[in-house]
Amino acid sequence: MRAKVLMIVESVFLCLGLLVVAPSVNPKTPTTGNFTQATFGVATIPLASSKPADQPKPLAVWECITSWYGEDFDGLPTATGESYDMYASTAAHPTLPLGSIVRVVNPRNHRSEVVRINDRGPYIEGRELDVSYEVARRLGFDQHGLAKVRLELLEVPTRTLARHN
Numbered sequence: 183m184r185a186k187v188l189m190i191v192e193s194v195f196l197c198l199g200l201l202v203v204a205p206s207v208n209p210k211t212p213t214t215g216n217f218t219q220a221t222f223g224v225a226t227i228p229l230a231s232s233k234p235a236d237q238p239k240p241l242a243v244w245e246c247i248t249s250w251y252g253e254d255f256d257g258l259p260t261a262t263g264e265s266y267d268m269y270a271s272t273a274a275h276p277t278l279p280l281g282s283i284v285r286v287v288n289p290r291n292h293r294s295e296v297v298r299i300n301d302r303g304p305y306i307e308g309r310e311l312d313v314s315y316e317v318a319r320r321l322g323f324d325q326h327g328l329a330k331v332r333l334e335l336l337e338v339p340t341r342t343l344a345r346h347n
Contacts, residue, residue: 240285240334248273248286248331249304250324252315260301267314274301274312281339286313287332288321295320296336 252268260266262280273284278299287294295317304312311333315324323329 237285238336240336241338242335243332245330245332246310247308247328248311248313248323249306249309249328250313250315250318251303262300264300266301269316270314271295271297271317272300272314273297273317274303275299275310276302276304278335279338282335283337285334285336286311286317286321287334288323288329289332290329291322293321 255266256268258266273286280299282299283296284299285294285296297313297317311331318324321329
């Protein structure tokens with residue numbers, strides 16, 4: 183019993199030590215290197231490159247269940263006011279700020295896509311993300327409908343203040 187308690191205490195101190203030496207969760211996006219950039223209106227971010235080190239470090243990472251939406255919603259307005267395009271690299275999330283950039287990774291086949299949050303949803307309990315049909319196709323779960331994915335928050339848009347004269 184005493185050894186078990188000692189092992190738990192050691193584990194706690196080890197975890198606390200790792201927190202102290204862990205890098206900041208708000209890293210700067212790389213400004214040099216060999217990468218392609220995509221502009222999403224809100225932000226310009228590096229996309230996948232030949233070297234994984236060129237990818238921006240995520241601000242937060244978590245796993246969730248995702249689904250996709252397609253033809254039934256194609257052309258309808260999204261929460262941002264733009265028309266939904268089932269072939270665009272976009273997604274719906276219930277709480278992330280509109281315009282946020284996330285990398286969606288399918289751990290089953292290691293495919294990933296960088297998407298912009300431009301809509302709200304999904305509205306089905308247990309799901310946290312709805313991606314466009316094209317994103318689901320590229321990630322390899324368009325035939326299944328649902329997938330457990332890893333979300334990496336890459337960028338949150340800065341808030342522009344309205345001028346009052």
